[in-house]
Structures are given as structure tokens and as C-alpha cells.
Amino acid sequence: MSEKNDLISFKHIYDLSYRRNLQKFFVENHSEHVDCLRQWAEEIKNICFFSQDTNDINVLEVGCGIGRLTPFLAQIFGQTIGVDFSPYAISQAQKLNVNSQGIFFINQDFLKFSYPSKFSLIFDSHCFHCIPWNEDRITFLKKSWENLKIGGFLAMETMVYNNALSEILDEDGLYWEKVLTSLDPIVENWLPTRRVKRAYEIENEILNMGFKIVYFKVQDQLKIVLPDGKSMVDLLRVIACKKSNIKIN
Numbered sequence: 001m002s003e004k005n006d007l008i009s010f011k012h013i014y015d016l017s018y019r020r021n022l023q024k025f026f027v028e029n030h031s032e033h034v035d036c037l038r039q040w041a042e043e044i045k046n047i048c049f050f051s052q053d054t055n056d057i058n059v060l061e062v063g064c065g066i067g068r069l070t071p072f073l074a075q076i077f078g079q080t081i082g083v084d085f086s087p088y089a090i091s092q093a094q095k096l097n098v099n100s101q102g103i104f105f106i107n108q109d110f111l112k113f114s115y116p117s118k119f120s121l122i123f124d125s126h127c128f129h130c131i132p133w134n135e136d137r138i139t140f141l142k143k144s145w146e147n148l149k150i151g152g153f154l155a156m157e158t159m160v161y162n163n164a165l166s167e168i169l170d171e172d173g174l175y176w177e178k179v180l181t182s183l184d185p186i187v188e189n190w191l192p193t194r195r196v197k198r199a200y201e202i203e204n205e206i207l208n209m210g211f212k213i214v215y216f217k218v219q220d221q222l223k224i225v226l227p228d229g230k231s232m233v234d235l236l237r238v239i240a241c242k243k244s245n246i247k248i249n
């Protein structure tokens with residue numbers, strides 16, 4: 001069984017990856033997926049904040065990367081803060097969105113996140129499955145819980161297991177990838193960069209934190225390719241509500 005190893009700094013690894021691959025983000029930009037996520041954000045607005053004035057909504061986008069989604073979140077919901085632990089990604093997000101209204105970026109590890117006010121919505125596009133260790137996934141959900149207002153929502157799109165992945169993932173559902181761990185000199189190592197769980201396991205993780213699930217759907221029309229360039233993963237969309245300060249479960 002793979003255990004958490006504090007010697008692995010995912011912050012450092014993502015930062016290097018952004019430094020090396022930024023061009024890919026700009027050139028390819030995955031615009032079809034961005035359009036799907038925009039529609040998903042509009043659906044979240046209708047489900048969670050129907051007819052609510054956007055002046056009353058504030059959003060935290062977890063793992064915002066270079067902020068490719070942040071502008072439309074701000075357009076749909078109102079004031080949006082993007083947080084990412086990669087200093088380089090955040091510096092690019094700030095540059096790219098310098099003229100956008102209602103957007104603000106913070107360079108922090110979400111697992112240690114602290115902010116003076118609470119949020120109406122925490123939006124996660126593909127950060128949760130990038131957290132491989134189970135204890136960190138619990139911390140991710142705990143931080144989401146602590147930083148939401150009562151009645152606030154956590155909405156996420158995340159990778160979910162299907163049988164086709166049995167040969168690609170290890171027995172713990174970890175996806176191992178050869179990643180850059182140093183730029184000068186160039187060093188690459190095999191590391192677990194994704195944890196892809198079954199839908200019921202993700203459901204239990206969220207319920208165990210006290211959330212009430214209001215939306216839970218595997219998007220069978222929507223798949224994403226793993227970094228190996230060929231394995232297709234299903235995506236799960238979840239909306240969970242913090243109904244009160246008291247945990248329901």
C-alpha cells in the first residue's frame with residue numbers, strides 16, 4: 001500500500017510542470033473542455049443560487065492553475081478568488097487576468113488555507129484527484145467545510161474509476177507518472193500524481209465530512225485523457241452543501 005511521503009513536494013512538482021509546459025496551456029488551451037466547464041458553472045448557478053443576486057455570492061476556485069476558468073466564474077457568480085500552490089501558475093494567472101474585474105489570486109496550499117471571510121461556493125475543477133494521499137484528501141474536504149458559509153456549496157468535477165482503468169492504476173487507485181523533479185539538472189521520477197476512486201468511495205469521503213450531497217452524476221459523455229495520452233477516464237460532477245455548522249453524519 002502506498003503511504004504519504006513528506007519528501008515528495010507536489011507544490012514543487014506542479015510548479016516545475018507549469019514552468020515547462022505553460023506553452024501547452026496557451027496553445028492548446030483545451031477550449032472544448034473549458035466550454036463544458038462554463039456550462040457546468042451555469043448549471044451550478046441555477047441549482048444553488050437560482051435568482052440570488054451575484055453581489056451576495058463569493059467564490060473560491062481551488063487549484064485554479066493559470067486561471068483559465070476564473071474569468072467566467074467571476075462573470076457567472078461574482079467575486080472570485082483563485083488559489084493555487086504553484087507560485088509560477090499564480091504569477092501567470094495574475095498576468096493573464098490583469099484587466100478582469102472581480103478576480104483575485106492567492107498563492108497558498110489549499111491544505112493549509114486560511115482566509116478572513118467564508119465563501120458561498122468552493123469550485124474545484126480537477127484538483128481533488130491530484131491529491132493522492134487519503135489523509136490529504138480528508139484535509140481538502142475539511143478545508144472546504146471550514147471555509148464555506150452555512151448554506152454554501154462545494155462543487156467539483158473529478159476523475160472517477162471505471163473498469164477500463166484496472167491495468168493503468170495500481171491496487172490503491174493511484175496513477176503513477178514520470179514527472180520532472182528538478183530542472184537544472186533535469187531529473188525525472190515516477191510518482192503517484194492522481195488518485196482515481198470509485199464513485200461510492202468519493203461519495204463516502206464527502207458524506208463523512210458532514211456535507212449533504214445535492215447533485216452527483218458521472219458524466220458518461222465526458223471523458224478526459226490521462227497524461228499517458230491514451231487512457232480515458234470518466235468524470236464525476238458533485239455538488240455538496242454545508243447545511244449547518246453541525247456535521248450531519
Ligand SMILES: C[S@@+](CC[C@H](N)C(=O)[O-])C[C@H]1O[C@@H](n2cnc3c(N)ncnc32)[C@H](O)[C@@H]1O
Nearest residue numbers: 014063064065084085086109110111125126127
Ligand atoms: C489538473 S490542474 C487543474 C487546473 C485548473 N483547475 C483547470 O481546470 O484548468 C490541478 C491544479 O491543482 C493545483 N493543486 C494541486 N494540489 C494543490 C493544493 N494542495 N493547493 C493548491 N493547489 C493545488 C495544481 O497546482 C494545479 O494547478
